[in-house]
Amino acid sequence: xxxxxxxxxxxxxxxxxxxxxxxxxxxxxxxxxxxxxxxxxxxxxxxxxxxxxxxxxxxxxxxxxxxxxxxxxxxxxxxxxxxxxxxxxxxxxxxxxxxxxxxxxxxxxxxxxxxxxxxxxxxxxxxxxxxxxxxxxxxxxxxxxxxxxxxxxxxxxxxxxxxxxxxxxxxxxxxxxxxxxxxxxxxxxxxxxxxxxxxxxxxxxxxxxxxxxxxxxxxxxxxxxxxxxxxxxxxxxxxxxxxxxxxxxxxxxxxxxxxxxxxxxxxxxxxxxxxxxxxxxx
Numbered sequence: 575x576x577x578x579x580x581x582x583x584x585x586x587x588x589x590x591x592x593x594x595x596x597x598x599x600x601x602x603x604x605x606x607x608x609x610x611x612x613x614x615x616x617x618x619x620x621x622x623x624x625x626x627x628x629x630x631x632x633x634x635x636x637x638x639x640x641x642x643x644x645x646x647x648x649x650x651x652x653x654x655x656x657x658x659x660x661x662x663x664x665x666x667x668x669x670x671x672x673x674x675x676x677x678x679x680x681x682x683x684x685x686x687x688x689x690x691x692x693x694x695x696x697x698x699x700x701x702x703x704x705x706x707x708x709x710x711x712x713x714x715x716x717x718x719x720x721x722x723x724x725x726x727x728x729x730x731x732x733x734x735x736x737x738x739x740x741x742x743x744x745x746x747x748x749x750x751x752x753x754x755x756x757x758x759x760x761x762x763x764x765x766x767x768x769x770x771x772x773x774x775x776x777x778x779x780x781x782x783x784x785x786x787x788x789x790x791x792x793x794x795x796x797x798x799x800x801x802x803x804x805x806x807x808x809x810x811x812x813x814x815x816x817x818x819x820x821x822x823x824x825x826x827x828x829x830x831x832x833x834x835x836x837x838x839x840x841x842x843x844x845x846x847x848x849x850x851x852x853x854x855x856x
Contacts, residue, residue: 627830645811648744
């Protein structure tokens with residue numbers, strides 16, 4: 575009986591040490607190679623980075639400099655590029671023809687429809703509208719190509735060193751890539767902007783539907799806002815090529831962390847686990 579009791583105690587101690595090591599950033603599964611730069615931490619994501627949202631310091635990382643497709647997390651850069659370059663936000667503008675029928679997630683914008691830039695930004699970030707991304711690119715950049723150049727300049731300003739955007743929405747393109755570290759850098763940069771923070775932390779946005787006698791409602795697809803204490807952003811993403819992607823943010827007791835996971839099946843759960851580890855740091 576004494577042996578059985580000792581065995582149980584040993585098992586309990588080992589389990590406690592294992593859990594502590596995971597959150598302390600010292601555990602890496604044999605099949606997961608963590609990069610140097612932040613503390614090595616096991617993760618189910620193909621690539622991951624977590625930074626201090628107040629300083630931009632890299633805290634945890636795994637393959638954080640590997641080039642990957644970002645899917646709709648691209649729209650983080652799209653949104654902050656629009657905000658920094660467009661002063662007219664609340665005057666309804668006609669939707670460009672090129673934005674009608676864009677594939678993937680959509681607000682189903684119609685030819686001749688009128689919408690403000692502010693509402694297009696909410697449609698972009700809450701509903702992940704690819705048509706919103708195209709409309710904003712043309713309105714702000716004069717053309718999609720012109721706006722892409724602006725996006726890449728924004729990424730450089732945010733200190734993203736291994737990023738190249740080829741479109742404003744994140745649909746698959748061979749020359750469209752970033753890294754977990756760079757997405758954190760772009761997100762850290764964007765979160766310094768009050769309007770950006772307001773948009774990505776909004777759970778639901780309601781706006782007039784021009785030409786209709788009812789309103790549009792944009793519920794946010796980001797479960798971090800609903801399921802995680804202090805959750806306040808930022809953007810989900812998915813394509814067949816990228817896998818599930820998420821950039822998340824949370825603030826507790828005045829402390830903020832930003833976490834990026836790329837190609838991560840349990841992206842919400844994984845971001846919440848990693849941010850829990852960060853908030854538990856002394």
